Amino acid sequence: MSQHAVALERRIAADLSHHDTARRAAVLRQYGGHALSFCTMQPGMSYFEVPGVGYIAFAKYWGMRFALGEPVCPPHLRDAMLTAFVDRYPDAVFVQVGKGVVDHLHARHGYYGTQFGSESRLDLATFSLRGARKQVIRTAINAARADGIEIREGGFDHDVRRISDAWIRTRRCKNNEIRFLIRPMIVDYREGTRYFYAYRDEEAVGFVFFDPLYRDGRLVGYVPNISRSSANFRQGLWYALMAYAIARFQEEGVPCVDLGLTPLMLSDGIEPQESRLLRATLSVIRERMDFLYNFKGLEFAKSRFQGQVEKTYCCHRNALPALAMTAMFRLTRII
The missing domain is CATH 3.40.630 (Aminopeptidase)
Known part of the structure; x- marks a missing residue:
């Protein structure tokens, strides 16, 4: 020993x-x-x-x-x-x-x-939305804007359960949130978490929750842990939410975003x-x-950001x- x-x-x-x-x-x-x-x-x-x-x-x-x-x-x-x-x-x-x-x-x-x-990690010092493979992200941003979507950061809103329950019913794993590898949406400990919402006519239609990453006592990044969108909203809202949050983190000087696990990639x-x-x-x-x-589908979505894969x-x-x-x-x- x-x-x-x-x-x-x-x-x-x-x-x-x-x-x-x-x-x-x-x-x-x-x-x-x-x-x-x-x-x-x-x-x-x-x-x-x-x-x-x-x-x-x-x-x-x-x-x-x-x-x-x-x-x-x-x-x-x-x-x-x-x-x-x-x-x-x-x-x-x-x-x-x-x-x-x-x-x-x-x-x-x-x-x-x-x-x-x-897993895939984005270096925010060099990240941009340029490039052919990121066209799907740019298209999603434009589509959200054309549909009257407004994205902004806010505090934790317990009304997210309504969106989540409707979203889960459309998934292949129905009726239950995935747990363990993904934390529950509602938890007691939330220090350092960030919440980004998409609104249409002041009604929340989607969101992404980010959890903090630390090294040597310093904040070094975020990982998107919980993401949902209204079953009535077409695919692509996740890209627009992610792009908005990444831009905010870049303004703040946050070093990275870890996109987390892509299972069976x-x-x-x-x-x-x-x-x-x-x-x-x-x-x-x-x-x-x-x-x-x-x-x-998850592998395709995360690959559009072209992060460093490990x-x-x-x-x-x-x-x-x-x-x-x-x-x-x-x-x-x-x-």
């Missing part, structure tokens, strides 16, 4: 059921730079906490534990946090983590690290630590089970974790 891991073991609280939201929020504001960091504050999560260092958020389902994103802690203590967590929960599954986490879990603990999707090559069985299964789900979730992974013990994958899809309410 490394020196860092030994030091962390000495600091782990004996009663992991005792949590301090304010303490976690302070850690989040210091080290919450992952696209899912803010989602770790959603209701129903459990926490593996090291007082004074950080935490790993996880959900329990069907007797299994699913760690959400990467540890929220100082970067140099990440591997020690992972080792301490795996020592306590040796069969945990890690969802939406980067290559650094994969390499540690594979080399140290024998985990598979299989690509689960991709997979590269062609297979890395040595990946499970070929799981990769083949995920490819089949993407190609033949689009009725579960609009995988290709792979994201799921770390698991078994070559074909069929039960764990089924449990995760149930946990997220995709099935």
